[in-house]
Amino acid sequence: MVDAIPPRSExxxxxxxxxxxxxxxxxxxxxxxxxxxxxxxGPRTPLFLEGAAASHVVAVVxxxxxxxxxxxxxxxxxxxLVKAGELAGxxxxxxxxxxSTLESLTRVRVCVVPAxxxxxxxxxxxxxxxxLHRDACGALQAVRxxxxxxxxxxxxxxxxxxxxxxxxxxxxxxxxQLPLNRIEIGExxxxxxxxxxxxxxxxxERGLIQVRGRKIRLLDRRD
Amino acid sequence: MVDAIPPRSExxxxxxxxxxxxxxxxxxxxxxxxxxxxxxxGPRTPLFLEGAAASHVVAVVxxxxxxxxxxxxxxxxxxxLVKAGELAGxxxxxxxxxxSTLESLTRVRVCVVPAxxxxxxxxxxxxxxxxLHRDACGALQAVRxxxxxxxxxxxxxxxxxxxxxxxxxxxxxxxxQLPLNRIEIGExxxxxxxxxxxxxxxxxERGLIQVRGRKIRLLDRRD
DNA sequence: CGCTTATTTGATCTTGATCAATGGTAGTGG
DNA sequence: CCACTACCATTGATCAAGATCAAATAAGCG
Numbered sequence: 243m244v245d246a247i248p249p250r251s252e253x254x255x256x257x258x259x260x261x262x263x264x265x266x267x268x269x270x271x272x273x274x275x276x277x278x279x280x281x282x283x284g285p286r287t288p289l290f291l292e293g294a295a296a297s298h299v300v301a302v303v304x305x306x307x308x309x310x311x312x313x314x315x316x317x318x319x320x321x322x323l324v325k326a327g328e329l330a331g332x333x334x335x336x337x338x339x340x341x342s343t344l345e346s347l348t349r350v351r352v353c354v355v356p357a358x359x360x361x362x363x364x365x366x367x368x369x370x371x372x373x374l375h376r377d378a379c380g381a382l383q384a385v386r387x388x389x390x391x392x393x394x395x396x397x398x399x400x401x402x403x404x405x406x407x408x409x410x411x412x413x414x415x416x417x418x419q420l421p422l423n424r425i426e427i428g429e430x431x432x433x434x435x436x437x438x439x440x441x442x443x444x445x446x447e448r449g450l451i452q453v454r455g456r457k458i459r460l461l462d463r464r465d
Numbered sequence: 466m467v468d469a470i471p472p473r474s475e476x477x478x479x480x481x482x483x484x485x486x487x488x489x490x491x492x493x494x495x496x497x498x499x500x501x502x503x504x505x506x507g508p509r510t511p512l513f514l515e516g517a518a519a520s521h522v523v524a525v526v527x528x529x530x531x532x533x534x535x536x537x538x539x540x541x542x543x544x545x546l547v548k549a550g551e552l553a554g555x556x557x558x559x560x561x562x563x564x565s566t567l568e569s570l571t572r573v574r575v576c577v578v579p580a581x582x583x584x585x586x587x588x589x590x591x592x593x594x595x596x597l598h599r600d601a602c603g604a605l606q607a608v609r610x611x612x613x614x615x616x617x618x619x620x621x622x623x624x625x626x627x628x629x630x631x632x633x634x635x636x637x638x639x640x641x642q643l644p645l646n647r648i649e650i651g652e653x654x655x656x657x658x659x660x661x662x663x664x665x666x667x668x669x670e671r672g673l674i675q676v677r678g679r680k681i682r683l684l685d686r687r688d
Numbered sequence: 689c690g691c692t693t694a695t696t697t698g699a700t701c702t703t704g705a706t707c708a709a710t711g712g713t714a715g716t717g718g
Numbered sequence: 719c720c721a722c723t724a725c726c727a728t729t730g731a732t733c734a735a736g737a738t739c740a741a742a743t744a745a746g747c748g
Contacts, residue, residue, distance in 0.1 A: 336599040338606075374594075374598060375597060376559040378602070379555065379556050383561075385609055385612060386564060386565060388612050389542060390544075394655065423727085433705090434704070434705050436727095438727095439726095440728080441704095443728080443729090455712095455727090647694070658694090659738080659739095666697090679694095691746100691747085692745100692748100693747100694744080695742100695743080697743090699739090700740105703736090704736105707731090707733100708731090710728080710729075711729095712725100713724100713725085714724090714725085716722085716724105718719105718721085
């Protein structure tokens, strides 16, 4: 679904492949190493906040995050998942404030680059704009998908579709790990957590999935 | 909210201001005039269809359109409104099929340009990429707003927020024309048309708006 | 005027929200 | 090892917001 991550980010102009020995695996507290901007964050860490002045662009090397918005009364609505190879916070490139909060779901490795550096790179290598626009189209498509789900699918359909998306890179029938708990699934699909739980139970009863804690398996039964 | 339309589209590299005497106001059937790509379409006309190979980018000169997706069982979900100065179908620039159907709501004047020409223009004037990305960010923000609305606002809030958006460029208290009928409002906000009608009635009762047919007026009453 | 389409309104039903309690599991420290 | 805590998941009972189905007006428009 998503192109493989290039060894060097086309858009950011910085190394983005996580395995190289020269790359620093800095953790939350030790940002700003001059030779590499790769950083790691634990799960449930906000990387930037909605409404804040946008200064950096984030490229995901590994792990899974979400874009989420919060209402004054404390309810949250997740807008899309951001996965390896994708960008977030590109509002920074056009001088807008961040539109939504970016928050890690799993442990993540990301590349955080100041907007002026990204722009300088784009100036030097105009081909990079194309990759940026490809990413923007992908993001747009993902958010449209979110609209479709919460707009006209039933709770059961939404949850099953989400599981299919989350498991799209593992072979059908193989167990995999959900990066979200029930509450976060609810915030993404606009369902109460109790409804999520009940609905998952119904999917299990109907033989469409199997669940063990946060591990899950999609079965082949067509209905 | 949206930048004024430049006399010549930064992104498309073609004249985009509608009033010039040299511009042709072609109508649906007479596309393809070589000296100008400006065209007019009546209301409720699809300009491109979701899933089709994307060949052209559309810039809106005047009028209002919507991006909409349809399910196999015939229900529709609108994803965002597209207004003057905005683009649609930029998937064409990265070789993806159209992600959603673009359909006029009012009579519209648009600039329809083949993707290769847009790309050629972007090659010549790399600054245009920045304008394209600004547009993409705006589109993303609009779709996120749609998610927020249908995700966690009540029917009343959704409808009132939509009316505020539609009336954002007329002074508060002035009458203006809704470009959508009740069914289309429902498709945008994920509500049944009967609910839309009832809810509008409730807003009128509460003194928040006045309605005469498809003309509407937002009152200042705070609640 | 008569036709079509849009809107309003009513009656009833469903889905999922909400509130609240219970059970599980992992981690921590004595 | 166990008690204690914190978080997560499940389950039950009840309720309300909208959906759905159906019919009656109203509004355009040839």
